[in-house]
Amino acid sequence: MTLIRHELKRGRISFLIWTAAVGAMLAVCIFLFPEMKGEMEGIGSVFASMGSFTAAFGMDRLDFGSLTGYYAVECGNVLGLGGAFFAALCAVSSLSTEEKERTAEFLLTHPVSRARVVTGKLAAVLLQVTAMNLIICGIVIGSVTAIGEPVPWKLIWLLHLAYFLMQVEIACICFGISAAIRKGSVGIGLGIALVLYFLNLIANIAEAAKPLKYITPYGYCDAADIVVSGTLDGPGIAVGMALAAAGVAAAYLHYTRKDIR
Amino acid sequence: MEAIRTERLTKYYGKARGIDGLDLTVEAGEFFGFIGPNGAGKSTTIRTLLGLISPTGGGAKVLGMDIVRQKTEILRRVGYLPSEAAFYPKMRVRDVLKLSAGLRQRDCSAEARRLCERLALDPSRRVDELSFGNRKKAAIVCALQHEPELLILDEPTGGLDPLMQREFFDILRERNEVGTTVFLSSHILSEVQRHCTRAAIIREGRIIACDSVEALSRTSARRVTVHGSVDLSSLDGIRDRTEADRTVSFLYSGEMGALLQVLADGQVSDLSVSEPDLEEIFLHYYGKGGEQA
Numbered sequence: 001m002t003l004i005r006h007e008l009k010r011g012r013i014s015f016l017i018w019t020a021a022v023g024a025m026l027a028v029c030i031f032l033f034p035e036m037k038g039e040m041e042g043i044g045s046v047f048a049s050m051g052s053f054t055a056a057f058g059m060d061r062l063d064f065g066s067l068t069g070y071y072a073v074e075c076g077n078v079l080g081l082g083g084a085f086f087a088a089l090c091a092v093s094s095l096s097t098e099e100k101e102r103t104a105e106f107l108l109t110h111p112v113s114r115a116r117v118v119t120g121k122l123a124a125v126l127l128q129v130t131a132m133n134l135i136i137c138g139i140v141i142g143s144v145t146a147i148g149e150p151v152p153w154k155l156i157w158l159l160h161l162a163y164f165l166m167q168v169e170i171a172c173i174c175f176g177i178s179a180a181i182r183k184g185s186v187g188i189g190l191g192i193a194l195v196l197y198f199l200n201l202i203a204n205i206a207e208a209a210k211p212l213k214y215i216t217p218y219g220y221c222d223a224a225d226i227v228v229s230g231t232l233d234g235p236g237i238a239v240g241m242a243l244a245a246a247g248v249a250a251a252y253l254h255y256t257r258k259d260i261r
Numbered sequence: 262m263e264a265i266r267t268e269r270l271t272k273y274y275g276k277a278r279g280i281d282g283l284d285l286t287v288e289a290g291e292f293f294g295f296i297g298p299n300g301a302g303k304s305t306t307i308r309t310l311l312g313l314i315s316p317t318g319g320g321a322k323v324l325g326m327d328i329v330r331q332k333t334e335i336l337r338r339v340g341y342l343p344s345e346a347a348f349y350p351k352m353r354v355r356d357v358l359k360l361s362a363g364l365r366q367r368d369c370s371a372e373a374r375r376l377c378e379r380l381a382l383d384p385s386r387r388v389d390e391l392s393f394g395n396r397k398k399a400a401i402v403c404a405l406q407h408e409p410e411l412l413i414l415d416e417p418t419g420g421l422d423p424l425m426q427r428e429f430f431d432i433l434r435e436r437n438e439v440g441t442t443v444f445l446s447s448h449i450l451s452e453v454q455r456h457c458t459r460a461a462i463i464r465e466g467r468i469i470a471c472d473s474v475e476a477l478s479r480t481s482a483r484r485v486t487v488h489g490s491v492d493l494s495s496l497d498g499i500r501d502r503t504e505a506d507r508t509v510s511f512l513y514s515g516e517m518g519a520l521l522q523v524l525a526d527g528q529v530s531d532l533s534v535s536e537p538d539l540e541e542i543f544l545h546y547y548g549k550g551g552e553q554a
Contacts, residue, residue, distance in 0.1 A: 002363035010349065102347035106403075109311050110364035111337035259274075259314040 003112065007124030011090060019132045022082035023139040029074040030143035033067060067144070068152050072159060072223030079136065079163050080221060084193040087129050087167035092174035092181075092189030094121045095255060099182045104260045114256040118179070122248060125171050133164045158226050162237075166217035169240040170196065176247030179255040214239050262289040264324060264411050264442035265310065271318030272305050279305035281466040282319065287444055287459075289324075289410075292437050294453030294460035294474065295446040296543060302466040303446045304344065307415050311341055324411060337365065340409035344416035346400030348388040354399050355384035361403045369406040376402045379428055394420035401429060411442045418452060430456055450543050454478070462543060477542055482514040484537045491527030496520060501541065512541050 008015075095118070098104035107117065137160050144151050174189050181188065200218030202209045213219030213236065220236030265287040272279035280302040287293045297303045308314045310323055312332035321328045323335045348357050354377075362369040377384050382398040391399065397420045404412060412433070418426045433456070437443050447453055453460050454474055461471035470477060488508050493499060498515025513520060524532065 002360065002366075006349075006360055006363075101350070102345075103349055105313065105343055106346070106348060106361075107364075108313055109336060109339075109341045109343075110361065111333045112364055113333045257315065260308075261314075 003120035004124050007121055015128050018086040019135050023136045025078045027139050027143040033070055034147055067149050068155050068227055072227050075159055076223040083163055083167045084170050087171040088174045088189035088193040090128055091125045091171040092178045093185045094125055095178040096181045096185040108260055118252050118255050129167050129171055162221040162232055165237055166221045169217040169244040172244035172247035176250035179251040264289045267321040269319030270316055270321050272309050273317045278466050285461055285468055289442050290440055291459055292443045292457050294457035296453055296460055297463035298448055301463045307413055338410045340404035340412045342400050342404040342414040342417050346396050350389045352388050354386050357388055358402055365407050367407050373402055373406040376405055397421055414445045482512050482537055484535045485513045486510040486533045487529055488531035489529040491523055496523055
């Protein structure tokens with residue numbers, strides 16, 4: 001518990017900034033909806049003329065004039081990128097920072113096994129990701145209620161659950177990488193989140209690139225798929241969680257044997 | 262009981278040598294010095310004993326426990342002072358000490374307070390604002406506050422002023438008197454000579470001498486200082502030679518008869534022959550390639 005508490009304390013500023021930023025951006029989007037609703041006809045024709053990009057963001061299958069369609073696209077961009085960046089940064093620096101800042105010697109000369117260090121740090125990362133998503137869910141529900149729209153409970157739970165799982169997957173993969181690197185963690189974390197995001201855009205644009213949806217966690221977070229089907233992509237999530245488990249296993253295997261310099 | 266025992270302990274970083282077949286025994290309750298210059302393998306030995314790095318050969322026991330299989334239990338009973346202490350930024354000293362105690366699942370607040378007072382360390386200061394010496398003091402409190410059975414100290418006095426060094430060694434002596442084993446790695450030989458009862462000299466990853474400090478000082482080599490004019494060119498066994506103002510000083514481990522002959526043939530106005538201090542012995546060992554003097 002000491003280690004988890006310590007990790008949460010260390011990450012609290014970053015957590016508060018990212019949560020506030022993503023939450024505020026989602027709230028602003030929702031508060032803009034009543035104004036946007038009246039102009040949807042014009043906007044719809046603009047989107048329709050954007051060719052492949054319309055498909056890339058799933059806007060060809062969503063009604064931008066309804067709260068669900070509007071929120072699905074906005075949520076995809078804001079929470080999809082913001083949440084993934086936070087999860088990646090939080091996880092990729094978790095173990096590597098100890099060596100980069102040369103605090104590993106302090107931590108690992110205390111009677112705490114390497115496995116317990118990995119467990120504590122992973123728990124802290126997942127707790128922060130979970131807390132961020134819960135707070136953001138609260139902000140979203142509050143904002144929808146404030147603009148006088150009925151809360152689309154099912155859609156919100158499905159979308160947010162998918163994004164939460166996506167963040168967990170990215171966090172676990174980055175956590176595995178964190179065990180192996182000593183520096184450059186920020187660039188690697190942001191790079192991974194961005195590459196996975198663009199892989200999904202490519203998969204949405206080009207038919208030949210469709211299998212990429214099974215590699216990137218953004219594949220099972222596709223808002224248009226979720227809104228249209230009303231369910232989550234089970235196989236996609238299973239692949240994602242398997243990758244997450246592989247990331248965590250790699251972290252345990254590598255960090256418990258690693259030489260600390 | 263042995264506090265530390267290494268048997269053929271070896272650590273290679275790829276092809277680079279860290280330590281090679283290191284055999285060392287430190288008895289419980291000893292004040293033990295571990296001497297060697299930078300790169301000799303002192304820190305590698307310590308880091309291997311503490312489980313920060315894994316040995317590539319041989320084995321070791323600390324307090325009777327295997328360094329690989331019983332790492333956590335060893336760390337519970339050991340206090341470690343690194344040569345350069347690094348703490349989590351933005352924390353206050355008291356938070357670092359509390360974290361260290363928390364990781365040991367101990368309440369060490371009374372001892373931490375006592376040590377802070379003795380070392381004149383303000384626990385309300387932020388660690389990233391501390392000078393090198395004050396960071397060292399914080400690390401000392403971390404290493405000592407849980408009252409470990411074995412203290413492993415890597416270059417402990419760097420950054421401490423002379424008064425603080427004295428206070429620090431007073432604390433170590435008090436701990437040693439009640440049974441704590443002190444393993445002190447240093448390249449400051451006077452420090453080892455003054456405080457340690459036994460010492461080992463490490464060279465290129467191997468122990469080249471291990472004995473009581475007194476016995477190590479009892480070498481056949483002598484420090485010879487000659488005032489006057491002598492021709493030393495025919496003498497073997499001279500090293501660490503310095504010359505100034507018709508005075509020549511050197512460490513001599515050759516035949517005493519040959520030295521006397523050379524001195525008799527020269528013009529000597531004054532002469533002193535003394536036992537070398539540990540620093541000179543150290544140089545002697547290093548110069549001789551590790552053979553016993």
